[in-house]
Amino acid sequence: MSATVDDRPLLSVRGLGKRYGTQVGCRDVGFDLWPGEVLGVVGESGSGKTTVLDCLSGRVTADGGQVAYTKADGSVVDVRRLDEAARRRLLRTEWGLVHQHAREGLRMNVSAGANVGERLMALGARHYGRVRARALDWLARVEIGESRIDDLPETFSGGMQQRLQIARNLVTEPRVVLMDEPTGGLDVSVQARLLDLLRGLVEDLGLSAVIVTHDLAVARLLAHRLLVMRGGEVVESGLTDQVLDDPQHPYAQLLVSSVLQP
Amino acid sequence: MTHYNFAYLDEQTKRMIRRAVLKAVAVPGYQVPFGSREMPLSYGWGTGGVQVTASVIGPTDVLKVIDQGADDTTNAVSIRKFFARTTGVATTTSTEAATLIQTRHRIPETALREGQILVLQVPIPEPLRWLEPREAETRKMHALEEYGVMYVRLYEDITRHGRVAQTYEYPVIVDGRYLMRPSPIPKFDNPKLDRSPALLLFGAGREKRIYAVPPWTAVKSLDFDDHPFEVEHWDRPCDLCGARGAFLDELIVDDKGGRLFICSDTDFCARRRPAADPPRAMW
Numbered sequence: 001m002s003a004t005v006d007d008r009p010l011l012s013v014r015g016l017g018k019r020y021g022t023q024v025g026c027r028d029v030g031f032d033l034w035p036g037e038v039l040g041v042v043g044e045s046g047s048g049k050t051t052v053l054d055c056l057s058g059r060v061t062a063d064g065g066q067v068a069y070t071k072a073d074g075s076v077v078d079v080r081r082l083d084e085a086a087r088r089r090l091l092r093t094e095w096g097l098v099h100q101h102a103r104e105g106l107r108m109n110v111s112a113g114a115n116v117g118e119r120l121m122a123l124g125a126r127h128y129g130r131v132r133a134r135a136l137d138w139l140a141r142v143e144i145g146e147s148r149i150d151d152l153p154e155t156f157s158g159g160m161q162q163r164l165q166i167a168r169n170l171v172t173e174p175r176v177v178l179m180d181e182p183t184g185g186l187d188v189s190v191q192a193r194l195l196d197l198l199r200g201l202v203e204d205l206g207l208s209a210v211i212v213t214h215d216l217a218v219a220r221l222l223a224h225r226l227l228v229m230r231g232g233e234v235v236e237s238g239l240t241d242q243v244l245d246d247p248q249h250p251y252a253q254l255l256v257s258s259v260l261q262p
Numbered sequence: 263m264t265h266y267n268f269a270y271l272d273e274q275t276k277r278m279i280r281r282a283v284l285k286a287v288a289v290p291g292y293q294v295p296f297g298s299r300e301m302p303l304s305y306g307w308g309t310g311g312v313q314v315t316a317s318v319i320g321p322t323d324v325l326k327v328i329d330q331g332a333d334d335t336t337n338a339v340s341i342r343k344f345f346a347r348t349t350g351v352a353t354t355t356s357t358e359a360a361t362l363i364q365t366r367h368r369i370p371e372t373a374l375r376e377g378q379i380l381v382l383q384v385p386i387p388e389p390l391r392w393l394e395p396r397e398a399e400t401r402k403m404h405a406l407e408e409y410g411v412m413y414v415r416l417y418e419d420i421t422r423h424g425r426v427a428q429t430y431e432y433p434v435i436v437d438g439r440y441l442m443r444p445s446p447i448p449k450f451d452n453p454k455l456d457r458s459p460a461l462l463l464f465g466a467g468r469e470k471r472i473y474a475v476p477p478w479t480a481v482k483s484l485d486f487d488d489h490p491f492e493v494e495h496w497d498r499p500c501d502l503c504g505a506r507g508a509f510l511d512e513l514i515v516d517d518k519g520g521r522l523f524i525c526s527d528t529d530f531c532a533r534r535r536p537a538a539d540p541p542r543a544m545w
Contacts, residue, residue: 084402084406085406088406088408089406110415111418111421113417114421117414117417118410118414119410121410121413121414121417122408122409122410122411122413123410126485126486126487127486127487127488128417128420128486128487131417132421150422
């Protein structure tokens with residue numbers, strides 16, 4: 001890990017909280033994300049994992065807290081206090097967002113190539129041939145055949161749609177990728193391939209990522225560090241192997257021991 | 263005449279529409295909302311254009327009304343008669359003689375000049391409408407200049423058809439800022455929008471929007487560097503007047519496959535023909 005090289009975390013979250021009426025979404029969530037690091041957020045359904053991710057991306061407005069982000073130019077901004085124009089620009093350029101359901105993250109009625117090219121064109125690419133070449137390159141990197149570039153995502157399998165969504169996000173080489181259950185709803189062999197792919201991409205590109213998952217095996221494979229959430233709060237955090245092999249908090253112990261061993 | 267206010271609309275309404283027009287001229291390409299009135303013609307027949315025309319017309323104006331380039335189709339005749347009755351202004355079919363032209367679907371072939379006003383009837387003003395159904399979201403996209411999705415559409419066209427297949431309502435960027443839908447004119451007319459000496463006003467009655475391209479404003483049709491914008495062209499001249507480089511309509515003349523290609527701009531075509539030629543229209 002390059003944590004020792006850079007002296008500042010990419011993302012520094014403090015006291016993030018969100019209530020839905022009287023219901024607690026998340027409370028006092030804090031963590032640092034260092035360059036090149038993958039942070040896993042695990043916990044049972046309803047523990048506030050997705051709320052944390054939505055607060056980060058601005059899809060949900062947090063009630064309080066601070067999300068300090070170190071931009072590519074070195075300046076530090078509080079993402080929660082950015083105006084909408086700057087926040088949307090950030091999400092298009094330096095950040096990527098991979099949804100649990102590919103349908104939410106893709107344009108289903110345009111071809112795979114257009115899906116991958118959209119972010120490029122939004123950032124000012126005006127050369128059809130070059131956009132298409134970049135799209136082809138990225139489709140190859142996520143193992144989608146060249147011949148499928150003009151097909152609609154509708155005709156893709158679930159795993160391919162998920163890979164297309166990843167290509168669509170990574171084409172502009174974002175620095176931070178937020179992923180919500182990237183392997184959710186896929187069968188195990190497809191999951192395994194997607195995990196291999198993600199691991200390769202994260203290493204090649206030096207990406208930083210926050211990955212929300214309920215699947216401890218996914219967390220084990222991808223994440224360098226883990227946050228364990230329960231009832232909207234972080235109950236344990238640490239290195240992935242440490243948390244999974246020697247959980248301290250009773251809930252973390254329960255979570256780890258609940259995994260079926262085939 | 264005595265039963266109606268000048269140009270049908272009451273003075274308060276005209277002032278409201280003029281304020282919207284002024285704002286539209288001040289912010290080229292931006293869609294200004296206005297309080298569209300019920301007009302004595304149905305939506306889709308030019309209620310927006312008629313209201314804009316009614317608000318800017320004066321007693322000394324000379325009015326021309328065209329529909330698909332023709333001065334003698336139902337819509338053009340009705341609207342021209344409407345203003346002749348409610349204002350008493352002079353009407354004409356000559357593009358050069360007119361000071362105010364209301365049009366649907368075409369910009370005249372004869373070059374416009376400074377001081378003229380062209381009013382275009384608009385069915386759907388929002389260029390992003392079929393890509394983004396939410397009005398709040400499209401307004402935000404305009405505000406933040408997020409027009410990438412429009413290029414996605416062009417990309418799809420080139421991918422599927424080898425070229426941009428859109429032939430009318432071809433999207434443009436006005437003054438380097440706002441994305442604009444230039445009403446259903448053929449893309450053939452898009453170059454006439456660019457640095458037009460005449461003031462171009464767009465009125466959408468049902469959608470309650472007015473927008474404008476002030477004289478000499480840059481208007482650029484969207485394209486890719488390697489797929490530049492192109493207009494339609496015909497490899498034959500007009501069968502009536504012999505004009506080349508004009509927008510031609512295909513006309514089926516018998517049941518044996520006979521057809522004519524003639525100028526869609528009837529005034530332009532008639533003026534090019536010898537005086538002895540048969541009647542000005544053939545249908």
